[in-house]
Amino acid sequence: MDLSTVGEFGLISRISKILGDPGEGETWVGDDAAILRAPAGTIFLTTDLLVEGVHFDTRLTGPEDLGYKALAVNASDVAAMGGTPRRAVVGLGLSPGLDVEWVEALYAGMKEFCAEFDMAVVGGDLSRCPQIVISVALLGNPAGRLSIERSGARLGDAVCVTGRLGASAAGLELMRREDRSRLDLLKAHLRPTPRVKEVEVLRRHLPSAMIDISDGFCADLGHICHESDVGVLVQAGELPLVDLGSLDLGRSALELGLSGGEDYELCFTIPADRSDKAIAAVTEATGTLVTKVGEVVDAARGRALLLETGETPLEAPGWDHLRV
Secondary structure, eight states, X not given: OBHHHHHHHHXXXXXXXXXXXXXXXXBOXXXXXXXXXXXXXXXXXXXXXEEBTTTBOTTTSOHHHHHHHHHHHHHXXXXXXTEEEEEEEEEEEEOTTSBHHHHHHHHHHHHHHHHHHTOEEEEEEEEEOSSOEEEEEEEEEESTTOOOOGGGOOTTXXXXXXXXXXXXXXXXXXXXXXOOSOHHHHHHHHSOOOOHHHHHHHGGGOOSEEEEOSSOHHHHHHHHHHHHTOEEEEEGGGSOBOOOTTOOOSSOHHHHHHHOOOOOOEEEEEOHHHHHHHHHHHHHHHOOOEEEEEEXXXXXGOEEEEETTEEEEOOOOOOOTTOO
């Protein structure tokens, strides 16, 4: 059945059944706005746009995975601020000829994410569009008044990252080749894990600056350097790179790790004397690898990658939506 048959309000009714009943004292789908209960104090609000042909290809990505990822990338932004994701609204641009079942599967993927991370989709909007557009706005809250911004890095801080770098880019390349030999890499791209649980532990150790790695490690660490007015020295040999095994993807693990993007791992700085304790606490509580990869230096020193053969500028390009 296509969307033109069921209509806007019929589709909304179907989506509402997938998302489930509202929490006590809340109103979700079906009114002019959602009514939410929120703790007093600071809230985080973020939004991300996924556009068919730019961010995803329906020939490669199924609707369940796409729904899951649409929420995951927003939850990662909230986690990068030291917060916990709570509620989301979803705007959709859809072609009337699209199958209803595709949209229902998209929301089933969102529902799966919500169940895993204790959050909810509470409403949204629909419109006709020549291609699929998914716009998610997500609310989260910090622990008390604590927030972690990009601008707090200080001289002598350790630079750390969670997980492994380059797995998502490797998975995307395998998808393009229709190669399913490494399901771990495919999953890294299709269903990234936002480091929400890790942040619940890490924020107790007061990291000074943090960002999620969506545009590539070099580019995103560069954002911290720019906002904090500092430089950085990164030890190439310490980077937790994806294990490609015997795969030949046309790019080395180092290249994928530096500029691949869409890993949705966390890059953070933290005073050096607290770094080891913070790393151990996160790994013990969550099982997630956390690695110290460098240090913050004076801005005049610049941004450098230290290799066995010498030093090179840390300038690998990241993703830019407005440049091709």
